[in-house]
Amino acid sequence: MNMxxxxxxxxxxxxxxxxxxxxxxxxKGETKVIIGPSGTGKSTLLRCINQLSPPDKGRVWLEGIEVxxxxxxxxxxxxxxxxxxxxxxxxxxxxxxxxxxIALEKVKKMEKEEAHKEAMNELKRVxxxxxxxxxxxxxxxxxxxxxxxxxxxxxxPVIILFDEPTSALDPELIGDVLEVxxxxxxxxxxxxxxxxxxxxxxxxxxxxxxEHGVIAECGNPxxxxxxxxxxxxxxxxxxxxxxxxxx
Amino acid sequence: xxxxxxPQLFEGLKITLGLTILSLLLGSVLxxxxxxxxxxxxxxxxFFIYIYEKTLRxxxxxxxxxxxxxxxxxxGINFDxxxxxxxxxxxxxxAYQAQIYRSAINSIPTGQMIAARSMGMSKLKAIRYIIxxxxxxxxxxxxxNELTIVLKDTSIAFSIGVIDLMRQxxxxxxxxxxxxxxxxxxxxxxxxxxxFSINKGLNYLEKKYKMTGxxxxxxx
Ligand SMILES: Nc1ncnc2c1ncn2[C@@H]1O[C@H](COP(=O)(O)OP(=O)(O)O)[C@@H](O)[C@H]1O
Ligand SMILES: [Mg+2]
Numbered sequence: 106m107n108m109x110x111x112x113x114x115x116x117x118x119x120x121x122x123x124x125x126x127x128x129x130x131x132x133k134g135e136t137k138v139i140i141g142p143s144g145t146g147k148s149t150l151l152r153c154i155n156q157l158s159p160p161d162k163g164r165v166w167l168e169g170i171e172v173x174x175x176x177x178x179x180x181x182x183x184x185x186x187x188x189x190x191x192x193x194x195x196x197x198x199x200x201x202x203x204x205x206x207i208a209l210e211k212v213k214k215m216e217k218e219e220a221h222k223e224a225m226n227e228l229k230r231v232x233x234x235x236x237x238x239x240x241x242x243x244x245x246x247x248x249x250x251x252x253x254x255x256x257x258x259x260x261x262p263v264i265i266l267f268d269e270p271t272s273a274l275d276p277e278l279i280g281d282v283l284e285v286x287x288x289x290x291x292x293x294x295x296x297x298x299x300x301x302x303x304x305x306x307x308x309x310x311x312x313x314x315x316e317h318g319v320i321a322e323c324g325n326p327x328x329x330x331x332x333x334x335x336x337x338x339x340x341x342x343x344x345x346x347x348x349x350x351x352x
Numbered sequence: 353x354x355x356x357x358x359p360q361l362f363e364g365l366k367i368t369l370g371l372t373i374l375s376l377l378l379g380s381v382l383x384x385x386x387x388x389x390x391x392x393x394x395x396x397x398x399f400f401i402y403i404y405e406k407t408l409r410x411x412x413x414x415x416x417x418x419x420x421x422x423x424x425x426x427x428g429i430n431f432d433x434x435x436x437x438x439x440x441x442x443x444x445x446x447a448y449q450a451q452i453y454r455s456a457i458n459s460i461p462t463g464q465m466i467a468a469r470s471m472g473m474s475k476l477k478a479i480r481y482i483i484x485x486x487x488x489x490x491x492x493x494x495x496x497n498e499l500t501i502v503l504k505d506t507s508i509a510f511s512i513g514v515i516d517l518m519r520q521x522x523x524x525x526x527x528x529x530x531x532x533x534x535x536x537x538x539x540x541x542x543x544x545x546x547x548f549s550i551n552k553g554l555n556y557l558e559k560k561y562k563m564t565g566x567x568x569x570x571x572x
Binding site: 157181182183192195207212288 | 460461463464466467468469470471473474475477481482485486488
């Protein structure tokens with residue numbers, strides 16, 4: 106049984122076919138990186154996995170449970186699938202620690218104190234112990250995103266989906282976030298959409314190159330960077346690497 | 353003579369304030385429900401709320417009062433004047449307050465709802481714990497404006513026989529004709545003082561709750 110199985114996902118918005126049959130699997134502790142041009146359906150694919158946008162066709166399983174089954178309690182499944190957003194999406198009216206603990210209290214029904222303790226642990230994990238009582242507007246972009254990661258971690262998910270977690274950050278703030286993500290590799294499964302080639306090369310077990318709503322090519326970083334089968338993969342990786350650097 | 357009539361005005365003032373508080377409360381509760389329903393509800397509900405808002409905002413308050421007090425009594429639904437006034441003011445305020453809360457909801461970045469849902473919060477929980485706390489704070493200016501409008505409009509309730517500040521005043525000057533101007537000026541002053549101090553108070557509240565971290569950011 107795969108930890109995550111994504112099978113033949115299709116998604117259509119109006120007349121545009123955004124995803125045209127995407128399949129892959131992930132195992133416990135694996136890190137996979139999705140790369141591909143903008144508008145290719147990477148974000149849509151992540152949202153199909155946790156059903157924020159249910160696919161029109163195709164199925165998703167998490168730990169053997171069919172996520173796409175209408176009878177599955179999606180609120181239960183979503184607790185196991187962390188999501189980290191490009192735009193952080195922190196709750197503006199809550200302090201950093203409250204951002205992390207609110208779902209523990211309201212979804213997992215933890216006692217206030219226990220939830221707070223747990224949230225503090227996660228903030229420590231991402232290096233933000235001292236910022237616990239600050240509001241999102243008082244944090245830098247990098248700190249916000251680390252709160253976002255702590256918030257996802259606190260739910261104790263089996264996998265975290267990252268949608269371009271560093272794309273909205275100033276270059277000098279990207280490093281901290283990537284450091285935190287690196288530290289999670291192996292401990293928790295991560296599916297990461299990113300343009301950070303350094304991260305892809307050094308951390309990913311597999312790189313998935315998506316284009317036009319399908320997986321054009323996938324493989325381990327060595328193969329993808331050194332001997333891609335498709336010319337297009339080589340072109341894209343070359344372009345991205347020169348744009349974003351390789352760390 | 354004027355001094356002697358003050359206690360009577362004070363009785364009226366109590367009714368005026370009671371009317372204001374109850375109708376405002378009714379309007380706040382229903383207004384929040386309608387705003388949430390209109391933003392997050394299904395089509396038929398959204399349509400119903402839309403019609404409600406348009407209708408109640410399109411009818412003069414006096415006509416609403418008469419409809420509820422005289423109109424409904426013709427089909428056997430009888431309210432005492434005070435209740436009828438609370439309903440009239442409250443149901444109309446609902447329509448205006450719904451708009452206040454709705455624009456507050458719409459000003460909250462959609463990503464927050466998405467983030468809440470992605471952690472397994474139900475839609476209701478997300479509204480309750482993530483959206484509404486922000487909406488209420490954002491709505492203080494609109495709400496305080498609505499409060500003063502409702503307060504002032506309670507004076508129209510005397511038309512269906514509520515013995516509020518306005519009507520007590522009328523009792524006084526109808527027996528003491530020489531006091532018409534003085535009594536009306538006192539009433540005007542009372543309304544003004546109330547509105548003025550409410551605005552001041554709520555301004556303070558607004559500043560206080562515009563606490564660190566609640567400057568709304570442009571996130572997209
Ligand atoms: N909610 C939506 N409604 C309509 N079109 C959408 C929606 N979300 C995404 N799309 C479209 O789907 C395509 C793929 O978008 P997206 O998944 O965000 O791509 P990527 O993340 O790879 O840049 C784009 O053309 C986008 O305009
Ligand atoms: Mg995207």
